[in-house]
Amino acid sequence: MGVIPEKRLLIEGGRRLDGELRLQGAKNSALPILTAAFLTGGVSEIHNCPDLTDVDAAIRILRHLGCRVSRQEGVVTVDATQAADATVPDELMREMRSSIVFLGAILARCGSARVCFPGGCELGPRPVDLHLAALRRMGAVIREDHGSLDCTVPAGRLHGANIAFSFPSVGATENVMIAAATAEGRTLLTNAAREPEILDLARYLTACGARIDGAGEGVITIEGVRSLHGARHAVIGDRIAAATYLAAAAVTGGRCSLTGCDPVALASVLPIFEEMGCRLRIEGRTVALEGGGRLRAPRHIRTMPYPGFPTDAQAPFMAMSAVAEGHTVFVENIFENRYRHVSELCRMGAHIKVEGRVAVVEGVPSLQSAEVEASDLRGGAALIVAGLCADGETAVAGMHHVYRGYEDIEGMLRALGASVRTG
Numbered sequence: 001m002g003v004i005p006e007k008r009l010l011i012e013g014g015r016r017l018d019g020e021l022r023l024q025g026a027k028n029s030a031l032p033i034l035t036a037a038f039l040t041g042g043v044s045e046i047h048n049c050p051d052l053t054d055v056d057a058a059i060r061i062l063r064h065l066g067c068r069v070s071r072q073e074g075v076v077t078v079d080a081t082q083a084a085d086a087t088v089p090d091e092l093m094r095e096m097r098s099s100i101v102f103l104g105a106i107l108a109r110c111g112s113a114r115v116c117f118p119g120g121c122e123l124g125p126r127p128v129d130l131h132l133a134a135l136r137r138m139g140a141v142i143r144e145d146h147g148s149l150d151c152t153v154p155a156g157r158l159h160g161a162n163i164a165f166s167f168p169s170v171g172a173t174e175n176v177m178i179a180a181a182t183a184e185g186r187t188l189l190t191n192a193a194r195e196p197e198i199l200d201l202a203r204y205l206t207a208c209g210a211r212i213d214g215a216g217e218g219v220i221t222i223e224g225v226r227s228l229h230g231a232r233h234a235v236i237g238d239r240i241a242a243a244t245y246l247a248a249a250a251v252t253g254g255r256c257s258l259t260g261c262d263p264v265a266l267a268s269v270l271p272i273f274e275e276m277g278c279r280l281r282i283e284g285r286t287v288a289l290e291g292g293g294r295l296r297a298p299r300h301i302r303t304m305p306y307p308g309f310p311t312d313a314q315a316p317f318m319a320m321s322a323v324a325e326g327h328t329v330f331v332e333n334i335f336e337n338r339y340r341h342v343s344e345l346c347r348m349g350a351h352i353k354v355e356g357r358v359a360v361v362e363g364v365p366s367l368q369s370a371e372v373e374a375s376d377l378r379g380g381a382a383l384i385v386a387g388l389c390a391d392g393e394t395a396v397a398g399m400h401h402v403y404r405g406y407e408d409i410e411g412m413l414r415a416l417g418a419s420v421r422t423g
C-alpha cells in the first residue's frame with residue numbers, strides 16, 4: 001500500500017481578518033510539565049494542555065515509561081504511580097527534539113536511563129552538552145555510545161550542585177530544575193533561562209512539593225526534597241501562537257482580539273507591531289490588535305533569550321516585513337539555521353537576502369500565491385501568514401511541522417474569517 005500524501009493547507013489570500021480567539025496552552029510549557037509529571041510518581045491533572053502532535057509524542061513517551069495517561073478536552077491526566085521503565089526507544093526520542101528533558105526526570109526517578117541523542121534538527125545542530133555537563137555535576141555517569149546515552153547514578157540518588165551555564169538554554173534549565181527537585185541537597189543554577197515557560201514549570205513542580213526559588217530570574221535555587229506528589233496545574237497561554245495570530249491579522253490589515261495571554265510575556269513583540277503601524281489595546285489578559293493601511297517595516301529585529309525578542313517569532317515577523325514599507329534587518333542569535341522559510345517567501349515574491357545570521361528584507365507591495373513547503377514549525381507559520389496576504393491561492397505543504405505547535409490552526413484562522421481548507 002502506498003503512503004497517503006499529506007494534505008496541504010490551501011489559503012485564499014487577501015481577506016481581511018477580523019475576530020476573537022481564545023489562545024491555546026503553551027507547547028513549550030506543556031512538554032516539560034508532562035515530563036516532570038513522570039518524576040512526581042503521583043497523579044497529575046494538567047489543564048489547558050494544547051492538542052498538538054508534540055504533546056501526543058510526550059504522551060507516548062510517558063506511556064512507554066509505564067504511566068497511565070488519559071486525555072479529555074484540554075485536560076491530560078498522568079498517573080505516574082506505577083512507572084518503571086528507564087529507557088526511551090529511539091523512534092520516540094527522535095519524534096521530538098525536546099525529549100532530552102526526559103533524561104533528568106528518568107535519572108532522578110529510576111537512577112539510570114538509556115535514551116538516544118535527539119540529534120540535529122531542522123534548525124541546525126542542537127547540542128546537548130549543557131544538559132549532560134549539568135547532570136554529570138549532579139552525580140550522573142553518562143556514557144555516550146554510538147548515538148545512545150547510557151546513564152547511571154552510582155550513588156542511587158542525584159545530589160545538588162553549583163551549575164553555571166555559558167548560555168541560558170531553555171531545555172537545559174528545565175532538565176536541571178526537574179532533576180534537582182528530588183536530588184539530595186541544594187542546587188544553585190546561574191545564567192538560567194528566564195522564559196515564562198520556566199516559571200510555569202517551577203509553579204507546577206512547587207505544587208508537587210518541590211522547593212524552587214528564583215525561577216524566571218537568572219539564578220535559580222532548588223532545595224531537593226525526598227519525594228514529590230502529583231498536582232493540578234493549568235498551563236499558561238502560548239505567547240508564540242499569540243504573536244503568530246496577531247501577525248496573521250496585521251498582515252491583512254485586519255483585527256484580532258486574543259484572550260488567555262499574558263501581555264507581559266509578549267513585551268518584546270508588542271512594540272514591534274506598534275512600530276509597524278498597528279494599534280494595540282490591552283485589558284487584563286486580552287490583547288487586541290487593529291491593523292489597516294500598509295505596514296511599516298521595523299528597522300531591526302534581533303532574536304535574544306527572554307526577555308528579548310523570541311527566535312520562535314522571527315519567521316512570522318519576517319512574513320510581515322516582506323510586505324511592509326521599507327527595510328528590516330533580522331539577526332538570528334539563537335539558532336544557526338533558522339532561515340529556511342526565506343527561499344519559500346522569495347518564491348512568493350519577497351525580496352530577502354541572507355548572509356549567515358543576518359537577513360535583510362526589502363518590503364514589496366504584495367506577494368503572489370505559490371506552492372510552498374514548510375520545513376520547520378515556525379517557518380511553516382510564516383508561510384501561512386504570507387499566504388493570507390498574497391494574491392490568489394497559496395498551497396502550504398509540510399503541514400506536519402505546523403501541527404507540532406499550533407492547535408487547530410485551520411479552525412482558528414477560519415474563526416478570524418480566513419478562507420483556508422486542506423486538500
Ligand code: UD1
Pocket residue numbers: 027028029031098125126127128129130131132167168169170171172193311312334335336
Ligand atoms: C526551546 C524551545 C524552542 C525555542 C528555544 C529558544 C521548547 C520545547 N523549545 O528549545 O521553541 O526556539 O528554546 O528559545 O521549549 N545549546 C547548546 N548546548 C546545549 C543546549 C543548547 O549549545 O546543551 C544551544 C542550542 O544549540 C541553541 C541555543 O543553545 O543554539 C538555544 O537552545 P535552547 O535554549 O536549549 O533551546 P531548546 O530548549 O532546544
